Amino acid sequence: xxxxxxxxxxxxxxxxxxxxxxxxxxxxxxxxxxxxxxxxxxxxxxxxxxxxxxxxxxxxxxxxxxxxxxxxxxxxxxxxxxxxxxxxxxxxxxxxxxxxxxxxxxxxxxxxxxxxxxxxxxxxxxxxxxxxxxxxxxxxxxxxxxxxxxxxxxxxxxxxxxxxxxxxxxxxxxxxxxxxxxxxxxxxxxxxxxxxxxxxxxxxxxxxxxxxxxxxxxxxxxxxxxxxxxxxxxxxxxxxxxxxxxxxxxxxxxxxxxxxxxxxxxxxxxxxxxxxxxxxxxxxxxxxxxxxxxxxxxxxxxxxxxx
Numbered sequence: 001x002x003x004x005x006x007x008x009x010x011x012x013x014x015x016x017x018x019x020x021x022x023x024x025x026x027x028x029x030x031x032x033x034x035x036x037x038x039x040x041x042x043x044x045x046x047x048x049x050x051x052x053x054x055x056x057x058x059x060x061x062x063x064x065x066x067x068x069x070x071x072x073x074x075x076x077x078x079x080x081x082x083x084x085x086x087x088x089x090x091x092x093x094x095x096x097x098x099x100x101x102x103x104x105x106x107x108x109x110x111x112x113x114x115x116x117x118x119x120x121x122x123x124x125x126x127x128x129x130x131x132x133x134x135x136x137x138x139x140x141x142x143x144x145x146x147x148x149x150x151x152x153x154x155x156x157x158x159x160x161x162x163x164x165x166x167x168x169x170x171x172x173x174x175x176x177x178x179x180x181x182x183x184x185x186x187x188x189x190x191x192x193x194x195x196x197x198x199x200x201x202x203x204x205x206x207x208x209x210x211x212x213x214x215x216x217x218x219x220x221x222x223x224x225x226x227x228x229x230x231x232x233x234x235x236x237x238x239x240x241x242x243x244x245x246x247x248x249x250x251x252x253x254x255x256x257x258x259x260x261x262x263x264x265x266x267x268x269x270x271x272x273x274x275x276x277x278x279x280x281x282x283x284x285x286x287x288x289x290x291x292x293x294x295x296x297x298x299x300x301x302x303x304x305x306x307x
Contacts (some may be wrong), residue, residue, distance in 0.1 A: 035163045069108025091151035093193055104142040114139025154193050161192040161222045163255040170248040179244055212238050226258055
C-alpha cells in the first residue's frame with residue numbers, strides 16, 4: 001500500500017513539473033507591449049489570442065459571464081426594468097461602478113447562485129425545490145434591494161443637507177454674488193449629496209441648459225418633497241423674473257420650519273416606539289424583581305401552612 005502511494009506521488013510530481021516546463025516554453029516566445037502592437041500591424045492575429053493575452057481577468061472572464069447572466073435576467077424581467085433601474089441609480093447618485101447592465105448581470109448571477117445553493121442544501125425533494133425557488137428569488141431581487149437601500153439613504157442625507165445648503169445659497173446671493181457663482185460656492189463648501197447635485201446643476205447650465213431645465217432635472221433625480229418645492233419656486237421665479245434673493249429667503253425660512261416640524265414629529269413618535277421594548281424587556285424584569293420575592297415568600301408560607 002505504501003509503495004503504491006509513493007508511485008502515485010511521483011507520477012503527480014512528474015506531471016506538475018512537465019506542466020510547468022510546458023507553460024514556460026509556450027510563454028517564452030510570446031511578444032508583449034510594443035512588440036505585440038507591431039505584430040498586430042504586420043500580420044493578422046486571431047482576436048481570441050489577443051483577448052487571451054492582453055485583456056485583464058475582469059474583461060476576459062467576468063464580463064462575458066455577466067453578459068450571459070444579464071441576458072437571462074432580461075428574459076425574466078418585465079418590460080421597462082432597465083428604465084426603472086436607471087431611475088433608481090439616479091436616486092442613488094449613480095455610483096461609479098454601478099450601471100443598469102451590471103445590475104441586470106448581478107440579478108442573473110444571483111438567480112443562478114441562489115438556485116445552486118438551494119439545491120445543495122435542500123436536495124432533490126419537494127422541500128428542496130421550494131428552498132431552491134426561494135433562494136433563486138432572493139438572489140434575483142437582492143441587487144434591487146441593495147440599490148433601493150442606497151437610494152433611500154442618499155435621499156435622507158440630501159434632505160438633511162438641503163436646509164443648510166439653501167441658507168448658504170441665500171447668504172451668498174444677498175451678499176452680492178451672482179446666482180451661478182453662489183451655486184458654485186455652495187457646491188464647493190457644502191458636504192453630502194446636495195453638493196454633488198448642485199455641482200451637476202451648474203455643469204448642466206454651463207453646457208447650455210437653461211436654469212429652469214437644469215433644476216427640473218434635479219427635481220426628477222430626488223424624492224425629497226422639500227427639494228421639489230424649492231425647485232418649483234425657483235423655476236417659477238425664473239420664468240416671471242422675480243428677485244431671486246427674496247425667493248431664496250422665503251424658501252430658506254420655509255425649509256427651516258419644515259425641518260422643525262419633522263423633528264417635533266419624530267419626537268412625538270418616540271413614546272410609541274419605546275412602548276414595545278418596554279413591554280417585552282423592561283416590564284418582565286421589573287415584575288421579577290418586585291413581585292418575585294413576595295411570590296417566593298407566599299409559596300413558602302402556604303407550603304408550611306399546609307404541613
